[in-house]
Amino acid sequence: MSAQFKGAGGRASDAPHAFQAIDAHAAYDGVPVLNGVSVDIPVGQTMAVLGPNGSGKSTLMRAMLGIVPLTSGEIRIHGTPLRRFRGWRRIGYVPQRLTAGGAVPATVREIVASGQVATRRRLSFTTKADRAAVDEALDTVGLSDRAGDAVRELSGGQQQRVLIARALAGRPDTFVMDEPMAGVDAENQRALAGAITRLRDRGSTVVLVLHELGPLEEVIERAVVLEHGRVVHDGEAPEATGECARPGHEHQHPHPDPNDPDPSPADTGTAAEMIRLEVPRRD
Amino acid sequence: MTELLQYEFMRRALLAALLVGLVTPIIGTFLVQRRLALLGDGIGHIALTGVALGLLTSTSPVLTAAVTATLGAIAMELVRVRTRTSGDVALALLFYGGIAGGVLLIGMTPGASNATLTSFLFGSVSTVGEQDIWIVGVLAVGVAVVLAVFGRELFVLCQDEEVARAHGLPVRFLSILLAVTAALTVVIAMRVVGVLMVSALMIVPVAAAQQLSRSFRVTMGLAVLIGLVSSLGGLTTAFYSDLSPGATIVLLALAIFCLSVVVGGVLRRAGRRRTPEPLQPVPGGPADTMPQTDRGRVTP
Numbered sequence: 001m002s003a004q005f006k007g008a009g010g011r012a013s014d015a016p017h018a019f020q021a022i023d024a025h026a027a028y029d030g031v032p033v034l035n036g037v038s039v040d041i042p043v044g045q046t047m048a049v050l051g052p053n054g055s056g057k058s059t060l061m062r063a064m065l066g067i068v069p070l071t072s073g074e075i076r077i078h079g080t081p082l083r084r085f086r087g088w089r090r091i092g093y094v095p096q097r098l099t100a101g102g103a104v105p106a107t108v109r110e111i112v113a114s115g116q117v118a119t120r121r122r123l124s125f126t127t128k129a130d131r132a133a134v135d136e137a138l139d140t141v142g143l144s145d146r147a148g149d150a151v152r153e154l155s156g157g158q159q160q161r162v163l164i165a166r167a168l169a170g171r172p173d174t175f176v177m178d179e180p181m182a183g184v185d186a187e188n189q190r191a192l193a194g195a196i197t198r199l200r201d202r203g204s205t206v207v208l209v210l211h212e213l214g215p216l217e218e219v220i221e222r223a224v225v226l227e228h229g230r231v232v233h234d235g236e237a238p239e240a241t242g243e244c245a246r247p248g249h250e251h252q253h254p255h256p257d258p259n260d261p262d263p264s265p266a267d268t269g270t271a272a273e274m275i276r277l278e279v280p281r282r283d
Numbered sequence: 284m285t286e287l288l289q290y291e292f293m294r295r296a297l298l299a300a301l302l303v304g305l306v307t308p309i310i311g312t313f314l315v316q317r318r319l320a321l322l323g324d325g326i327g328h329i330a331l332t333g334v335a336l337g338l339l340t341s342t343s344p345v346l347t348a349a350v351t352a353t354l355g356a357i358a359m360e361l362v363r364v365r366t367r368t369s370g371d372v373a374l375a376l377l378f379y380g381g382i383a384g385g386v387l388l389i390g391m392t393p394g395a396s397n398a399t400l401t402s403f404l405f406g407s408v409s410t411v412g413e414q415d416i417w418i419v420g421v422l423a424v425g426v427a428v429v430l431a432v433f434g435r436e437l438f439v440l441c442q443d444e445e446v447a448r449a450h451g452l453p454v455r456f457l458s459i460l461l462a463v464t465a466a467l468t469v470v471i472a473m474r475v476v477g478v479l480m481v482s483a484l485m486i487v488p489v490a491a492a493q494q495l496s497r498s499f500r501v502t503m504g505l506a507v508l509i510g511l512v513s514s515l516g517g518l519t520t521a522f523y524s525d526l527s528p529g530a531t532i533v534l535l536a537l538a539i540f541c542l543s544v545v546v547g548g549v550l551r552r553a554g555r556r557r558t559p560e561p562l563q564p565v566p567g568g569p570a571d572t573m574p575q576t577d578r579g580r581v582t583p
Contacts, residue, residue, distance in 0.1 A: 065449045088451030095445050102442045104316040104489065106499040117439045118450040122432050150497030166446075176449070 092167030115166035137168035157188025304514030308506035311485030323482035329355030331385030406477030406529030494547030
């Protein structure tokens with residue numbers, strides 16, 4: 001982790017950038033979603049994009065990866081304009097999903113290994129190094145013992161960890177994660193926070209779209225807050241206020257995970273807390 | 284069995300059924316994964332127009348069907364992306380255009396009758412000629428090569444198109460490649476089961492294999508096995524019992540599906556008994572206050 005970036009708010013202009021959005025505009029069906037967003041993300045930074053539903057935070061992230069086209073402005077990845085960027089093996093993307101599986105059953109290992117699609121040549125056989133990378137990714141998210149299980153048999157939180165392991169399997173150095181904590185119970189949230197901390201310590205760039213900081217509060221070096229498609233805050237993570245500041249407050253619905261052994265009462269919070277929970281809507 | 288192989292037409296028919304049973308479930312696995320299970324049906328209808336075109340112009344119907352089905356598949360992919368029509372509506376457009384075009388053109392063909400139409404609608408594996416076998420063989424090799432080279436990328440595409448894009452994969456090219464490969468597969472299978480049932484050989488073996496497997500690779504392998512058993516078994520049964528080969532093949536595949544639903548259920552129950560899971564809420568604990576959700580699902 002580079003201390004110079006802490007709260008630098010993108011002022012470290014001499015450092016190489018993992019992502020640069022320059023006056024980015026995007027729209028869905030003519031409705032503007034991004035209204036001129038400019039953000040520089042230096043290499044090695046752990047950054048959160050925050051904002052209410054519909055603020056454009058997910059769209060910004062997807063635009064940075066070329067999933068959503070810009071109507072005007074520019075995106076650069078590792079210094080290269082998006083259109084000409086070819087170093088996709090450096091990018092690990094964790095989409096916002098409730099489930100990791102498709103319509104056909106697939107094992108945890110199959111899904112995780114598919115994350116190597118950008119690093120492996122066509123018609124190549126799986127090498128020892130490929131397999132080791134998958135093992136390592138599974139180990140990082142703590143799912144080594146579930147490698148042969150069908151993904152659809154795992155809990156939501158475990159499936160989210162599978163998606164993160166898939167992003168890890170190609171050994172990228174730049175991660176983009178869209179609400180990795182949504183719909184994940186408290187214990188899995190801590191496991192995820194641990195995995196993200198290890199990525200940061202390894203020197204990776206980590207960009208997270210989050211509904212709230214939650215257990216990631218200590219990991220995040222910088223927060224960009226969007227509102228109506230514009231940056232309204234860029235710098236230190238904002239202090240949580242009111243209801244959200246209460247320790248242990250959860251926006252998600254934490255539920256005991258039947259697949260995790262011994263869900264201790266401390267993991268799921270008090271019963272009173274669980275009753276008035278807010279579930280983040282997906283934008 | 285020896286009696287079966289005495290006839291030239293049966294040897295050709297068995298060879299065609301073998302190729303079809305081998306190739307269709309593989310491409311079907313990708314289509315099911317991509318939730319485009321009915322794509323084969325749409326393409327089959329388009330292929331009928333191609334067949335009629337071949338009859339009208341006295342060229343090989345399999346060849347013209349291959350060309351028309353390929354163009355139709357590309358058109359459907361473009362319609363889906365460009366007009367933001369949902370996949371099933373785009374398919375419906377294909378269905379009706381294809382079948383209407385086919386019926387119209389066959390009506391215009393001198394010497395073609397309802398029997399000609401029926402043979403393509405429901406299959407006529409016993410009339411497969413030497414030229415057809417060659418075309419079917421070459422198409423099957425082509426499909427196999429495409430899957431060997433692009434299989435890994437197609438898996439990611441069918442799993443999650445957005446992730447495929449974020450990996451820098453050529454999403455549009457791969458989508459069209461999959462649609463075209465499906466189109467060629469449909470044409471291969473068309474002679475055996477007919478355009479109306481062609482999709483069954485792509486989908487039913489996969490649906491059956493899903494019941495018994497937890498991995499993509501195993502599902503595909505099992506689907507191929509089931510596809511081969513139904514196509515070869517169905518054809519043989521039809522020969523000895525004087526039944527319609529296409530219908531026999533499809534019904535056999537459906538019977539295997541029913542069987543695997545039962546077997547899969549028994550296997551899953553046995554598996555659950557072996558590894559008991561702490562599903563019971565702890566009395567008085569916080570789990571008591573939670574609504575019980577399905578395993579592996581998040582219900583907000």
